[in-house]
Amino acid sequence: xxxxxxxxxxxxxxxxxxxxxxxxxxxxxxxxxxxxxxxxxxxxxxxxxxxxxxxxxxxxxxxxxxxxxxxxxxxxxxxxxxxxxxxxxxxxxxxxxxxxxxxxxxxxxxxxxxxxxxxxxxxxxxxxxxxxxxxxxxxxxxxxxxxxxxxxxxxxxxxxxxxxxxxxxxx
Numbered sequence: 628x629x630x631x632x633x634x635x636x637x638x639x640x641x642x643x644x645x646x647x648x649x650x651x652x653x654x655x656x657x658x659x660x661x662x663x664x665x666x667x668x669x670x671x672x673x674x675x676x677x678x679x680x681x682x683x684x685x686x687x688x689x690x691x692x693x694x695x696x697x698x699x700x701x702x703x704x705x706x707x708x709x710x711x712x713x714x715x716x717x718x719x720x721x722x723x724x725x726x727x728x729x730x731x732x733x734x735x736x737x738x739x740x741x742x743x744x745x746x747x748x749x750x751x752x753x754x755x756x757x758x759x760x761x762x763x764x765x766x767x768x769x770x771x772x773x774x775x776x777x778x779x780x781x782x783x784x785x786x787x788x789x790x791x792x793x794x795x796x797x798x
Contacts, residue, residue, distance in 0.1 A: 639783045639786075639787070640723050640776060640779050640780050640783050641714075641723065641780065641783065645714050645715060645723075646784075648713055648714045649710075649714045652710065652713045652714065654706060654709050654710035654713055655710065657706050657710070658703065658706060658707060658710055661699065661702060661703045661706060662703065662770075662773070664699060665696065665699035665700060665703055666770065668692070668695050668696040668699050669696050669763060669766060671692055672689070672692035672693055672695070672696045672759075672763075673763055675688050675689040675692045676689045676692070676693065676756050676759050676760060676763075679752075679756055680753075680756055680760075686752055689756065689759075690745065690755070693741060693755075693759045694742075696738075696763075697738045697741070697742060700734065700735065700738055700766070701735070701738075704731060704735060707731075711724065711728075723776075724776065726772065727769065727772045727773055727776065730765065730768065730769045730772060731769055733765050733769075734762060734765045734766050734769050737758060737761050737762035737765055738762045740758055740762075741755060741758045741759050741762055744758060
């Protein structure tokens with residue numbers, strides 16, 4: 628009698644049709660370009676915000692950098708929703724990316740809170756920077772979620788390409 632594994636196999640991230648749509652759409656390329664640009668904007672902005680928090684200098688540079696980072700966030704969210712529609716047939720909350728989308732709304736909410744505080748004067752300069760730092764912390768977690776999904780997609784592709792279904796993939 629064959630021994631069955633107690634490990635359950637998870638469902639692949641993409642069906643073959645979804646993978647084909649993902650690979651064929653220009654929105655995959657757009658996301659692939661915007662993600663590192665957003666990360667670069669985040670890294671520069673983080674340095675400028677921390678500089679302001681430590682020294683009290685550079686408020687304008689930090690503010691401009693946060694606005695640039697927020698612009699990238701909104702752009703990547705809109706184009707990402709279009710990507711999800713093309714690949715999965717719905718603009719947001721496709722099962723494969725449900726929790727990433729949920730957390731993205733926390734990221735967007737904090738960035739929007741920053742914008743409202745800046746534009747209305749409801750937040751002091753220090754409070755603005757603290758909200759930006761909170762937004763950046765959630766962004767790092769969310770970026771990690773997406774990087775994990777990228778890795779899962781690569782592992783799935785390697786597993787489906789293996790002739791026996793059993794593949795050895797470098798970690």
